[in-house]
Amino acid sequence: MTSGYTTLRANRRSEGLWPLSAEPGPSFRWGAITRRSAATRKKVRDQNGAESTVLVEESRHRQEGTIYDHVKRNGLGVIVGVYSEIVSAYDPRARRTEYENALEDLRAGRIDGIIVWKLDRLTRRRSEKRRILNVLEECGGRLYSIVEGLDTADPSKREITEIALAIYIGNAEAESEAIGERVSLMHLDRARRGLVQPSSVRPFGLTDDWQALVPAEVEVLHEAAERLFAGEASFSIAADFSAREIAKPNGKRIGTATGFEECSRLRAWSGSANTAGTSTI
Numbered sequence: 001m002t003s004g005y006t007t008l009r010a011n012r013r014s015e016g017l018w019p020l021s022a023e024p025g026p027s028f029r030w031g032a033i034t035r036r037s038a039a040t041r042k043k044v045r046d047q048n049g050a051e052s053t054v055l056v057e058e059s060r061h062r063q064e065g066t067i068y069d070h071v072k073r074n075g076l077g078v079i080v081g082v083y084s085e086i087v088s089a090y091d092p093r094a095r096r097t098e099y100e101n102a103l104e105d106l107r108a109g110r111i112d113g114i115i116v117w118k119l120d121r122l123t124r125r126r127s128e129k130r131r132i133l134n135v136l137e138e139c140g141g142r143l144y145s146i147v148e149g150l151d152t153a154d155p156s157k158r159e160i161t162e163i164a165l166a167i168y169i170g171n172a173e174a175e176s177e178a179i180g181e182r183v184s185l186m187h188l189d190r191a192r193r194g195l196v197q198p199s200s201v202r203p204f205g206l207t208d209d210w211q212a213l214v215p216a217e218v219e220v221l222h223e224a225a226e227r228l229f230a231g232e233a234s235f236s237i238a239a240d241f242s243a244r245e246i247a248k249p250n251g252k253r254i255g256t257a258t259g260f261e262e263c264s265r266l267r268a269w270s271g272s273a274n275t276a277g278t279s280t281i
Helices: 002-010 059-073 097-108 126-139 155-192 215-229 234-243 256-276
Strands: 013-015 018-020 029-036 040-045 051-056 078-086 113-116 142-145
Touching (some): 029 059, 059 113, 097 126, 126 155
Parallel strands (some): 029 078
Antiparallel strands (some): 013 018
């Protein structure tokens, strides 16, 4: 792999912002990055009429289809890898495994360039833009964005390409900041009005709409509270619940590895019920 990568670097072509390791054309190998920040919750019914909530996400498939069509129609090369993920491109704490895999494949010479439907699918942070460009330049890679019409290998737009990158990614970062502010304001308003803060997983003991109790889970909460107040260790309760195959709302059992965390949550539930004096749990 090392010798092949050295050969690529020795045969670089001078195009666009920096010399390329591979000649643009029908044999150019692309890695396509598709991304969405979160999946959407959708209520569905099974054949028996029972309703449940599932996570659906179609945006990445549409992005992938658009990329394949664009590459084929314009003779840009071949897609040899698709790096698809559901994760924020703005939160610096987010773990973007597929994104990092794409950069690693670029370094290793397994792909010649990265193509995206839109630049904000790649990143929404100005600080990350410089890192991406550094990797591309070091490897002789190519970046292509369909919506913005941006191609780092285009010599005719060499003077404005990096400026355009800064503007587009800067706008995406500002948009993410504005969305965060609006969402925070919405949650604050809902909290003031005493409304439910929806999440992908319902709380233990409540139904999906948070409006009714689940009797079997309420019994577990009461049992946990009584055992905790009696002095039993939380990990012991968790181990017992796991052995009895008591499941959390996401379907997983309460295991001993996370026993303290799970039972601490149960303690909080039972504690709030006793102190407030208004909860029916």
